[in-house]
Amino acid sequence: MVDKNSRFYRHMRQVHMDFHMPEFPLEAIRNFDARAFVDHLERGRINMVALFSKCHFGNSFYDTKVGHKHAGLAADFLMEAATECRRRGIFTYAYYSLCTDVHAYEEHDNWRAIDRSGAPSGIHGPWARLCLNTPYKEELVLPQLTEIIQDYPVDALWLDIPLCFANDGCFCASCRRKYQVMHGREMDTLSPEDGVTWNYDACTRLIREVKHRIAILEKDILICSNRSGHLDAPRTFTEANDILCWESQPRHNYLSHSFTVRYVRTLSRPCQVMSVRFYQGWGDLTLKPAAQMTTEFAAMIGNGAAATSGDQVNVDGTLQPAVYDMFDTAFGFVAEREDLLRRAHSVKDVALLAPVPDGRRVAPQALAEPMLGAHKLLVESHVQHDILSALDIGAYADYRTILLPGPGDYAPGQVECLRGWVEAGGTLIGCGASLIRDGNMLLEDLFGIEYLEPSVFSVSHFRPRPEVRGETADLVLQCRAQTQKVIARGATVVADSYAPQGESTNLRAFRHAECAPPATQPAPYPFATVHTAGKGKAVYIAGAVFQAYWTYNHHWLRQFVAGLYDYVQPEPLYTVELPATVETNLMQLDDGDLLLNLVDYQVGHQASQTAIPAIETVYPFHQARCRVRMDTVQAVILEPQGDSLDFDASAGQVEFTIPTFTTMAMVRLRR
Numbered sequence: 001m002v003d004k005n006s007r008f009y010r011h012m013r014q015v016h017m018d019f020h021m022p023e024f025p026l027e028a029i030r031n032f033d034a035r036a037f038v039d040h041l042e043r044g045r046i047n048m049v050a051l052f053s054k055c056h057f058g059n060s061f062y063d064t065k066v067g068h069k070h071a072g073l074a075a076d077f078l079m080e081a082a083t084e085c086r087r088r089g090i091f092t093y094a095y096y097s098l099c100t101d102v103h104a105y106e107e108h109d110n111w112r113a114i115d116r117s118g119a120p121s122g123i124h125g126p127w128a129r130l131c132l133n134t135p136y137k138e139e140l141v142l143p144q145l146t147e148i149i150q151d152y153p154v155d156a157l158w159l160d161i162p163l164c165f166a167n168d169g170c171f172c173a174s175c176r177r178k179y180q181v182m183h184g185r186e187m188d189t190l191s192p193e194d195g196v197t198w199n200y201d202a203c204t205r206l207i208r209e210v211k212h213r214i215a216i217l218e219k220d221i222l223i224c225s226n227r228s229g230h231l232d233a234p235r236t237f238t239e240a241n242d243i244l245c246w247e248s249q250p251r252h253n254y255l256s257h258s259f260t261v262r263y264v265r266t267l268s269r270p271c272q273v274m275s276v277r278f279y280q281g282w283g284d285l286t287l288k289p290a291a292q293m294t295t296e297f298a299a300m301i302g303n304g305a306a307a308t309s310g311d312q313v314n315v316d317g318t319l320q321p322a323v324y325d326m327f328d329t330a331f332g333f334v335a336e337r338e339d340l341l342r343r344a345h346s347v348k349d350v351a352l353l354a355p356v357p358d359g360r361r362v363a364p365q366a367l368a369e370p371m372l373g374a375h376k377l378l379v380e381s382h383v384q385h386d387i388l389s390a391l392d393i394g395a396y397a398d399y400r401t402i403l404l405p406g407p408g409d410y411a412p413g414q415v416e417c418l419r420g421w422v423e424a425g426g427t428l429i430g431c432g433a434s435l436i437r438d439g440n441m442l443l444e445d446l447f448g449i450e451y452l453e454p455s456v457f458s459v460s461h462f463r464p465r466p467e468v469r470g471e472t473a474d475l476v477l478q479c480r481a482q483t484q485k486v487i488a489r490g491a492t493v494v495a496d497s498y499a500p501q502g503e504s505t506n507l508r509a510f511r512h513a514e515c516a517p518p519a520t521q522p523a524p525y526p527f528a529t530v531h532t533a534g535k536g537k538a539v540y541i542a543g544a545v546f547q548a549y550w551t552y553n554h555h556w557l558r559q560f561v562a563g564l565y566d567y568v569q570p571e572p573l574y575t576v577e578l579p580a581t582v583e584t585n586l587m588q589l590d591d592g593d594l595l596l597n598l599v600d601y602q603v604g605h606q607a608s609q610t611a612i613p614a615i616e617t618v619y620p621f622h623q624a625r626c627r628v629r630m631d632t633v634q635a636v637i638l639e640p641q642g643d644s645l646d647f648d649a650s651a652g653q654v655e656f657t658i659p660t661f662t663t664m665a666m667v668r669l670r671r
């Protein structure tokens, strides 16, 4: 569990100050004034900031003896800004661009990252890839980081672009030689997946060396690398860092912050879940409205993280005042709530389990549609959940329910752990191909089913039986995704499958390919089953409902899964009468009180896929009815206002209504 008394959590209003600056603009950095610069940060209520020491172009922003200082910079930006921040209690990172450096790329062809075909990356704007396995690390990176560690009043280093290639390994001469020495074979046969891990390992070794130098110099400096909090980063890389980062920016919806926080809060280190104040991407100098940034911050802090946004320094070295007016509002919202949130940890109930097939990195499919669909579905159904790496076997016992959204590739050790966990009382929900490995379904006996094969039909149908029907309409429902054929061998069928009236072809079709009507009678293959195993339950859903839900938003899929979940878990931690666009998260305070957070996403109409739905004004939400499972309660208090709410407590439930809140409600249930 992450330490919320750490230096990180004492600074929950964080800005990542981008400052990638080529040398061609004549006015570059002419007007930098450290005091005015930090005045803006203070006015925007920021108490943690990344300050640049070297940008993607390879320009240093401090008086370096080994690197190239930006030609337009007279002052020592890093020294002046960091000194001024320290004077005012603002935590600082020295930002350092690792695997892209245009200046170094141009001057040193033996430092360049080389792809599998033997080609260097080339220069594309600020992107020119360098490899940490070359002398670049020894001749520039380590000497520069040592200069900063030794002489600069910063609290941490922030290492960006930890990978030279994010999709494959580096195959430069240094990598080839190092790989041969470390593994005793040539690296040509390296898979792309293992190539990425090879690149991560180069950065992990760099961090270990930097930590050693920090220790030698007897400094108290932490290390944070970009991507270190990412779901598919190797755990060795994550754990080499003191502070983690996962960049999270809304695209066509606002679910990314929730997804990211629900994973990183299961880790033992604090993590920046980082948005930006820009609409379409870093440095575009657009400005989101305060209502939108406040909603994003609410999604971060309401789920248990700090609030983090990116900004960008003007070409002349100044900041834009209007940005800090906006931050004053959005971070002001955080400031009113942070003291209480620092004392709280999210309650564990349901885990979405991300597979780690090789024992090192979460499989890429854990970031694809089934996991995204399952997360969205549970958020909208107000189910308390985390996203957990299957590596964290010891944490399974903290959860009552584990959901495998599929398609999975769980390592045998993880699967056997799930068996023991179910037999001890857990509820396991498998979906589609989540447990199919090499053509066989694992844990068949636990689920009480026999696996046959994937359905030949591209679309299938199902009908929930009354006990799991939930809010679904009383008709045969469509699952526009792959379904598996299984036979019940001891499991209770709770939903029936209906094959389509044939697979559509050009010559034999009802309408579109996906629209063949269902057969009139159910097939002898269940769509969903429940099986008791030991003290627990194993639930199987044969259709890839989470994939289909993310792809099509078919509401009956959410209603069906919610109905099934209510059936197998009749004692939820809480129930709320709220729309799907209000997110819930239950936390426990250090004194045992509970804290129920509600985050209201008042999202405007969606335009194209490249447009972020607007949140320009947020109107108060009225009459939010909530029930929380709690044995004894002394008071129900709306925070941070401190207003006492009326409540009814009976049969282990506390029931209350929040009369009104805007963007986020925090309700404290005092024990």
Ligand SMILES: [Zn+2]
Binding pocket: 112, 113, 114, 131, 132, 133, 134, 170, 171, 172, 173, 174, 175, 176
């Ligand atoms: Zn290399």
